[in-house]
Amino acid sequence: MPKTKYELIYRDLKEKIEADEFPYQELLPPENTLIQIYDCSRNTVRRAIGKLVTDGYVQTMQGKGVRNIYRPVEQTAFTIGEIETFRESALRNGQTPRTKVLLFTEITADASLSKHTGFPAGSELYYLQRLHYLDGKPLILNHNYFLKSAAHDLTPEIAANSIYDYLENTLHMTIVNSKRTMTVEKITEIDEKYMDLNVDDYNCVAVVTSSTYNSDGIMFEYTQSRHRPDYFHFQDNAIRRPAT
Amino acid sequence: MPKTKYELIYRDLKEKIEADEFPYQELLPPENTLIQIYDCSRNTVRRAIGKLVTDGYVQTMQGKGVRNIYRPVEQTAFTIGEIETFRESALRNGQTPRTKVLLFTEITADASLSKHTGFPAGSELYYLQRLHYLDGKPLILNHNYFLKSAAHDLTPEIAANSIYDYLENTLHMTIVNSKRTMTVEKITEIDEKYMDLNVDDYNCVAVVTSSTYNSDGIMFEYTQSRHRPDYFHFQDNAIRRPAT
DNA sequence: AGTAACAACTTGTTTAAACAATATTGGAAA
DNA sequence: TTTCCAATATTGTTTAAACAAGTTGTTACT
Numbered sequence: 001m002p003k004t005k006y007e008l009i010y011r012d013l014k015e016k017i018e019a020d021e022f023p024y025q026e027l028l029p030p031e032n033t034l035i036q037i038y039d040c041s042r043n044t045v046r047r048a049i050g051k052l053v054t055d056g057y058v059q060t061m062q063g064k065g066v067r068n069i070y071r072p073v074e075q076t077a078f079t080i081g082e083i084e085t086f087r088e089s090a091l092r093n094g095q096t097p098r099t100k101v102l103l104f105t106e107i108t109a110d111a112s113l114s115k116h117t118g119f120p121a122g123s124e125l126y127y128l129q130r131l132h133y134l135d136g137k138p139l140i141l142n143h144n145y146f147l148k149s150a151a152h153d154l155t156p157e158i159a160a161n162s163i164y165d166y167l168e169n170t171l172h173m174t175i176v177n178s179k180r181t182m183t184v185e186k187i188t189e190i191d192e193k194y195m196d197l198n199v200d201d202y203n204c205v206a207v208v209t210s211s212t213y214n215s216d217g218i219m220f221e222y223t224q225s226r227h228r229p230d231y232f233h234f235q236d237n238a239i240r241r242p243a244t
Numbered sequence: 245m246p247k248t249k250y251e252l253i254y255r256d257l258k259e260k261i262e263a264d265e266f267p268y269q270e271l272l273p274p275e276n277t278l279i280q281i282y283d284c285s286r287n288t289v290r291r292a293i294g295k296l297v298t299d300g301y302v303q304t305m306q307g308k309g310v311r312n313i314y315r316p317v318e319q320t321a322f323t324i325g326e327i328e329t330f331r332e333s334a335l336r337n338g339q340t341p342r343t344k345v346l347l348f349t350e351i352t353a354d355a356s357l358s359k360h361t362g363f364p365a366g367s368e369l370y371y372l373q374r375l376h377y378l379d380g381k382p383l384i385l386n387h388n389y390f391l392k393s394a395a396h397d398l399t400p401e402i403a404a405n406s407i408y409d410y411l412e413n414t415l416h417m418t419i420v421n422s423k424r425t426m427t428v429e430k431i432t433e434i435d436e437k438y439m440d441l442n443v444d445d446y447n448c449v450a451v452v453t454s455s456t457y458n459s460d461g462i463m464f465e466y467t468q469s470r471h472r473p474d475y476f477h478f479q480d481n482a483i484r485r486p487a488t
Numbered sequence: 489a490g491t492a493a494c495a496a497c498t499t500g501t502t503t504a505a506a507c508a509a510t511a512t513t514g515g516a517a518a
Numbered sequence: 519t520t521t522c523c524a525a526t527a528t529t530g531t532t533t534a535a536a537c538a539a540g541t542t543g544t545t546a547c548t
Contacts, residue, residue, distance in 0.1 A: 060500090
């Protein structure tokens with residue numbers, strides 16, 4: 001449950017928009033009205049509205065008002081701009097997640113791996129291969145590298161559930177941000193074997209590589225997620241900023 | 245050129261970070277110092293810093309400071325969270341763009357197209373197929389649908405240059421936001437023919453579909469961009485928000 | 489009727505101030 | 519020396535106020 005006022009207002013407005021309480025393409029109540037409704041200052045409602053803008057739920061128009069442009073979208077596996085674990089996104093979409101640990105080892109980064117992952121050479125790492133199932137279908141093959149010094153005592157049991165849950169709630173690590181890249185790559189034999197794919201059908205997978213940082217500014221994770229192409233679906237809301 | 249103070253501060257800090265004037269992993273000057281440097285209020289510097297956070301340039305730590313976590317990245321064709329035209333991203337990366345108009349027609353949306361694009365049935369549309377070259381290589385095949393009533397008098401000549409430039413600078417339309425989806429799809433004969441691809445090599449393309457809105461809240465464009473998989477590269481910075 | 493000016497309403501930017509929450513540091517006390 | 523606490527420094531949240539800028543509707547005048 002949120003503890004800040006603007007977060008409360010943001011969520012309330014978001015729910016109301018999703019519940020169609022404001023007509024599509026119509027204006028939301030003006031700031032002054034929201035100030036009275038939520039008994040807060042103008043800055044606070046503006047902060048909430050700002051989040052709705054980046055979510056693509058509304059657009060603001062100086063001199064006119066705030067227009068609802070939200071359209072319900074088909075359920076999607078991934079959203080951009082936020083870090084969400086496999087479990088979280090599955091549950092959000094009412095699907096059943098399962099994770100199988102294919103490999104759990106400890107390795108030391110050599111020069112080649114260091115260049116590839118960004119970890120300093122000599123770093124002690126956990127290297128995992130995990131297969132994520134959604135409603136019984138194997139959809140994502142993950143290659144995870146975790147810094148041992150940051151992810152103490154990781155076990156295959158934890159890896160089969162939620163590593164982030166362990167990091168956040170047991171080790172009390174604060175995960176801050178993640179730099180991600182999406183590309184399309186040729187399928188490998190491992191992909192083919194585990195994700196039930198056939199080269200004659202699709203010979204590519206969607207690949208998301210991410211470098212994730214904690215609140216100490218340390219990159220503690222490098223992950224390559226290989227997605228079955230027919231189930232890969234990424235969403236984004238982009239904002240045009242006036243030419244400079 | 246920016247006209248607001250926070251935008252100036254944001255750009256100045258961004259440039260300094262890119263120019264390595266603040267050491268990687270070290271703290272930026274505290275807010276109070278920046279207030280003096282830029283002769284502004286605390287809110288204004290905080291607004292600038294907030295933008296750097298969403299850019300993934302810095303991370304803020306309550307009680308400690310603001311840490312520089314910027315790492316230069318290889319030049320990339322596309323960034324997430326902002327709308328950028330093909331020309332703009334090419335020029336930003338010092339590459340030479342060229343656009344060839346393969347098809348330029350006018351059509352009326354029937355039920356099927358309406359469902360596909362989101363335009364109301366009966367809408368008068370321009371339908372274009374355009375091929376984007378970068379440094380001589382055909383990389384992106386675009387299927388563009390523009391609302392005729394919003395993109396008056398579009399011509400093949402304009403389409404060969406920049407449609408957005410025409411919309412913004414001639415028609416004075418304000419482009420606001422764009423909802424985008426990324427997927428991987430099977431290659432088509434058209435893809436194969438124009439993008440110089442071979443089914444035996446890659447049999448997929450990366451597909452970005454976008455619905456773009458102007459400041460009147462009207463969806464005036466629906467575009468499907470089909471990218472050569474070996475050159476497709478999308479970047480993102482995601483922020484973890486505390487569990488609710 | 490048309491238009492020009494004005495008033496009212498809306499969002500955008502900036503400043504100022506107070507208090508909360510977290511982290512670090514230094515000194516006092518054990 | 520070690521431990522604990524208080525002071526200090528830093529970012530986070532919220533309020534209040536003023537002015538700027540854009541839109542809309544009304545009024546008054548020609």
